[in-house]
Amino acid sequence: MSIIVSVKNLTRNFDVSKPWLNRVIERLPKRNLTAVSDVSFEVEENTVYALVGESGSGKSTIGKMIVGLLNPSSGTVEIEGVNLATETDQGKIDVVRSDIQMVFQDPYASLNPRWKVGDIIAEPAAAQGESTDGLSEKLLEQVGLSASDASKFPHEFSGGQRQRICVARALASEPKLIVCDEPTSALDVSVQAQVLNLMSDLKDEFGLTYLFISHDLTVIQHMADKIGVLYLGRLVEEAAPKDLFENPQHPYTQMLLEAAPRMDGFGREIDPPEGEIPDPINPPTGCAFHPRCPLAIANCSAERPQLEARGNGRVACFRAGDV
Amino acid sequence: MIQPVLSVRDLVVEIPTRHGLLKPVDGVSYDIAPGEILGVVGESGAGKSMTGNAVIGLLDRPARIAEGEIHLNGERIDNLSLRELRKYRGKQIGMVFQDPLTSLNPLLPIGDQLTETIQEHLNVSKSEAEGRAVAALEEVGIPAAKERIGSYPHEFSGGMRQRVVIALALCAEPSLVIADEPTTALDVSVQAQITALLKRLCRERGMAVMLVTHDMGVIAETADRVAVMYAGKLAELGPVRDVIGSPRHPYTDGLMGSTPLASKGKDRLHQIPGNMPRLGKLPSGCAFHPRCPYTQGKCKDDPGPRLKTTDGRAACWFPLDGPQAAKGVA
Numbered sequence: 157m158s159i160i161v162s163v164k165n166l167t168r169n170f171d172v173s174k175p176w177l178n179r180v181i182e183r184l185p186k187r188n189l190t191a192v193s194d195v196s197f198e199v200e201e202n203t204v205y206a207l208v209g210e211s212g213s214g215k216s217t218i219g220k221m222i223v224g225l226l227n228p229s230s231g232t233v234e235i236e237g238v239n240l241a242t243e244t245d246q247g248k249i250d251v252v253r254s255d256i257q258m259v260f261q262d263p264y265a266s267l268n269p270r271w272k273v274g275d276i277i278a279e280p281a282a283a284q285g286e287s288t289d290g291l292s293e294k295l296l297e298q299v300g301l302s303a304s305d306a307s308k309f310p311h312e313f314s315g316g317q318r319q320r321i322c323v324a325r326a327l328a329s330e331p332k333l334i335v336c337d338e339p340t341s342a343l344d345v346s347v348q349a350q351v352l353n354l355m356s357d358l359k360d361e362f363g364l365t366y367l368f369i370s371h372d373l374t375v376i377q378h379m380a381d382k383i384g385v386l387y388l389g390r391l392v393e394e395a396a397p398k399d400l401f402e403n404p405q406h407p408y409t410q411m412l413l414e415a416a417p418r419m420d421g422f423g424r425e426i427d428p429p430e431g432e433i434p435d436p437i438n439p440p441t442g443c444a445f446h447p448r449c450p451l452a453i454a455n456c457s458a459e460r461p462q463l464e465a466r467g468n469g470r471v472a473c474f475r476a477g478d479v
Numbered sequence: 480m481i482q483p484v485l486s487v488r489d490l491v492v493e494i495p496t497r498h499g500l501l502k503p504v505d506g507v508s509y510d511i512a513p514g515e516i517l518g519v520v521g522e523s524g525a526g527k528s529m530t531g532n533a534v535i536g537l538l539d540r541p542a543r544i545a546e547g548e549i550h551l552n553g554e555r556i557d558n559l560s561l562r563e564l565r566k567y568r569g570k571q572i573g574m575v576f577q578d579p580l581t582s583l584n585p586l587l588p589i590g591d592q593l594t595e596t597i598q599e600h601l602n603v604s605k606s607e608a609e610g611r612a613v614a615a616l617e618e619v620g621i622p623a624a625k626e627r628i629g630s631y632p633h634e635f636s637g638g639m640r641q642r643v644v645i646a647l648a649l650c651a652e653p654s655l656v657i658a659d660e661p662t663t664a665l666d667v668s669v670q671a672q673i674t675a676l677l678k679r680l681c682r683e684r685g686m687a688v689m690l691v692t693h694d695m696g697v698i699a700e701t702a703d704r705v706a707v708m709y710a711g712k713l714a715e716l717g718p719v720r721d722v723i724g725s726p727r728h729p730y731t732d733g734l735m736g737s738t739p740l741a742s743k744g745k746d747r748l749h750q751i752p753g754n755m756p757r758l759g760k761l762p763s764g765c766a767f768h769p770r771c772p773y774t775q776g777k778c779k780d781d782p783g784p785r786l787k788t789t790d791g792r793a794a795c796w797f798p799l800d801g802p803q804a805a806k807g808v809a
Contacts, residue, residue, distance in 0.1 A: 210666035212636075250545075311520035312756055344522035344693065344755075349737030359690070371667065374696075378748070415671035417696030419740060420721050425701045428672040430637050477567035 159224060160333055160365050161199040166231035186198065189437050191217040192268065193389040194231070196463070199331070199365060199382075206368040206376045208412075209386035212433050213319040215369045217337040218386075219335045222367060223258045228283070251290060254284055256324035261319035261338035267310040272323055274306030280329040316347035321355065325357050327362070335367045340375060352379060373416045377401055385409050388436055389442040391467040395469025407444045450476045482553055482686035483510035484654050485534065486803070490557075491534050491548035491697075495732045501758040503529045503542070505711040511655070511687040518719065519691045520734075524755055525689045527710040531657045532662030533557075534689070535572050536564045548580045552654060564773075570600040573648030577660035583632040589643050590628030593650055600651035615646040618674060638669035642676070648682065656681075674701050678693035695738055699723050707731045710756060710766035725802060727793035731773045732803050767795070772796055 173179060192214040199205040220226040224231050224240050232239050238252045257280065260266040263368040267276055277295055278288035293303035299320040310318060319339060326334050332426040339355070340348040347394050352375065357363060376383055381415070383400050385393040385408065393406040404410040411429045418424065434440055440447050446456040452457040455474055463472040504526045519527045526795035532538050535550055536559070549557040556567055568574075574708050583804060584592055593612035597603065602609065609628070616624035619642040632640055635766045649655055652762030658677065662670040678701055688700055698705050698719060705722045707715040707730065715728040726732040753770045756762055762769050768778040777796050778793040792798065 165539070210668065219505050263631070315755065345695070345734060346737045346751045346753075349739075350750050353747050353750060360630075373667070374739040377744060412667055415668045417674070417694065419543060419696055419699050419723060419735070420739060421696070425678075426671060426675070428675040429668040431664070432638055432669060479792040 158201050159198045160201045160236060161224070161236075161367065162232075162234040163198070163218070164196050164232045164234075166192055166195045166218065166233065167229050168214075168221060168223060168226065169229045182203065185280050187437055190388070190439070191389055191436065192221070195230075195386075195389075195393060197384055197391060199333075199366055199367060202363050203378050203381040204359070204366045205366050206370065206380035207386055208370060208373065208376050208383060210371060210412075212388070212390040212431055212436055213259075213386040215371075215416065216337050217389075219258070219337050219367060219369050223256050223335050224253070225258075230242065250284070253378050254280075254329045255330040255332040256380075257329060257334050259319070259322050259334060259336045259339045261341050263315055263322055266322055267318060269310055271309075271310050272306065272312075276310070277306070277321065277325045277328055280325060286327060286329075291328060292324070295327055296321075298327070298340070298358070299324045300350075312355050314347075315343055316350055319343060319347075319350055319351050323358070327358065331466070332457070333365045333367065335369070337369045339368075340373065341370065343476070348375070362463070362469045370461070373412065385412070388433060388439055390472065391443065391463055391470075392445065393469065393471045394463070395467075395471075399468050403467070405476045406445075406473045407449045407451050411448070451478060465475060483512050483550075484552060485680060485689070486548075486550040487534065488548045488550075490530065490533060490549065491545045492529055492538065492542055493545040494542045496541075496759075498759055501712050502545075503758060505523040505713075506547075507706075507708075507713050508547075508711070509706055509716060511689060513542070513654070513687055514681060514685040515686040515704065516681055516690055518698035518705040519607070519689060519708060520693060520695060520698055520705060521708035522693060522734075524710075524758070526711040526738070527708050528659050529711075530708070531574075531659050531689060531691050534657065535568055535574055535657055536561075537675040539575075563573055569596060570651045571653050571655065572657045573651070573653040575641075575644055575648050575656065575658040575661045577663050579637060579644045579664070580632065582644050583640065583647075585632055588631055589635075590749075593647060594626075595695045596647060597650050600754070611650065612646075615650045618680070619643075619646045619649075620672075622768055624640045626766075634651045637665055638672060641665060641669075641673055644674070645676065645680075649684075649686075652684070655687045658689070660693070661690070662697060663692065663694070670697070677701065695723065695734070707734070710761060711758070712766065713794055714767070715795075719790045721792075724802070725801070727798035728767075729773055729799060729803075730767050730797055731793070733770075735802060765794075773799075 168191050170189045170191055172183055172189045209215045221228050227241055235252050238248050240249060243249050274292040277292035280290055282288050292306045296303055296305050301320055340351050368379055380397050382396055384391050387408050393409045404413055414426060415429050440461055442457040443461055448453040448458050461472045462468045468477055488508050490504055490507045491502060493608050496503045507530055522526045533544055544557050548555055551571060590612055593615060594608040597608040597611050613624050613628060620644055621627060674697060691700060702719045705719045706713055709730050715722055715731045726735055733751040753769055764779045764781055768774045
């Protein structure tokens with residue numbers, strides 16, 4: 157199988173300093189927030205790679221850098237072997253650009269309320285100068301809506317239907333890779349089931365690859381072929397769902413799995429995890445998880461563990477063997 | 480039998496509109512005993528928040544309670560004037576909302592907000608109220624409560640803010656707490672902390688808790704009994720083990736089937752066909768019948784048995800005897 161996305165040492169900093177004048181008057185230094193730090197992974201064609209993590213773990217930032225909505229501070233993103241940030245051959249850029257699409261979390265905010273659904277769906281194809289005759293009607297039927305919906309406006313649809321429209325729009329340029337940023341988080345369970353089934357069907361039909369970003373472990377487990385767990389901008393563990401859920405190697409993964417509510421956990425009493433995600437502006441030294449980690453040793457606060465192969469996956473922890 | 484803390488009987492909430500009368504809550508009855516957590520689940524628009532708001536008298540105009548009775552510790556509270564209701568709100572019923580940032584005043588230190596509430600409801604001096612505020616913050620697990628009492632809401636993280644909101648809801652020692660999606664805006668690890676906190680406080684103080692949420696997992700782990708709502712009506716009510724383990728109402732069954740679960744692997748999820756009907760266009764008979772795989776003639780005309788008692792289980796003419804959708808039967 158060929159690699160469609162290859163991310164190497166990806167890092168992104170945001171300048172969160174106060175305005176220039178305040179800095180001068182209050183004698184404040186510049187402040188940097190490292191949202192993503194040294195993340196490397198590869199996505200194989202026609203698979204689902206899932207990024208999971210809590211808020212502030214950098215999962216959406218990675219998604220945006222892959223589609224090119226943000227530029228990396230350092231490191232590279234290669235899609236089909238092309239680095240969009242440095243490539244100079246416009247022909248290659250155009251080809252790769254049309255192979256990537258994105259589905260966002262909030263289907264209410266990601267559709268233009270003044271455009272007709274048909275125009276919204278056809279826009280990616282129109283932007284590439286392709287013919288759009290009957291395209292939106294065909295796509296609407298493929299995502300389970302009717303062709304006559306093309307002349308309606310987004311407000312006439314429910315949340316689940318809108319997310320179907322977003323998926324139809326993503327399919328318009330016949331992409332190979334779709335980055336889905338929390339595609340079902342705003343939806344009810346029964347509607348979520350419909351959208352997830354639709355996405356699985358489309359994947360098989362068109363041979364799509366998904367980069368699936370979510371905080372919901374059960375959804376991830378259902379969809380993913382490979383999972384990357386992020387904590388404070390770093391990849392701490394990567395494994396296939398079976399290995400990850402049955403035998404988590406990183407204490408953070410273990411904590412997440414333990415804390416996630418279970419349908420069969422009637423009256424389950426757990427010791428809730430300690431603490432919260434630290435401030436990304438002043439992250440802890442060494443392993444960012446060490447202040448919350450029950451297994452932390454002296455070395456954890458001094459040195460940062462590297463992501464290393466272990467078993468069938470990769471894990472960044474000094475004590476992975478003892479988890 | 481112990482007297483229930485909250486007893487709701489045949490509650491109907493109406494909203495008159497230009498297009499006719501809407502009933503976001505239609506004939507809902509349930510009790511909550513002291514020390515019990517009742518989970519209320521349903522999808523958006525099912526009327527679960529509306530039920531909670533009706534109990535605490537926070538219905539926005541033009542919504543109003545049209546029928547039914549609400550009793551708190553044996554006293555009727557649904558027909559009180561705004562003035563009388565103020566004595567109950569905060570004092571006997573505490574409320575925790577979904578978004579902790581918007582339910583705190585951003586311009587006041589949290590200590591002031593707590594002491595204000597305590598002095599309003601309990602007859603204590605300012606200094607004693609401050610002492611109680613610190614104690615309340617300590618109880619919900621805020622470290623260094625004494626120093627943080629002068630902090631403003633924006634200085635806390637989301638999880639800590641929700642703890643402050645819970646402290647605020649509990650500081651006047653209410654007998655009932657309504658928690659409306661208290662963990663929806665929070666991360667998984669913080670969610671586990673907040674649900675553990677709610678469970679502990681409920682057990683220690685013998686409070687009754689009404690936990691409104693859409694997350695079945697949270698309900699399974701936290702609630703003692705669960706009420707499933709669909710289109711303003713109770714679809715099913717019963718002990719959490721029974722309702723989640725062996726649903727009787729086809730809607731509950733479909734809901735369970737569509738939740739991704741570890742045990743189901745990567746098979747297709749069960750889909751409930753169609754969408755939740757709009758309140759203005761409710762189908763005749765049982766509101767679920769157009770989406771129900773077991774619909775028979777009777778379902779189209781007769782709205783189904785209304786759940787009368789606390790142990791009524793399913794409001795369905797043809798209740799199931801165990802999970803069907805999860806097995807892929809439906």
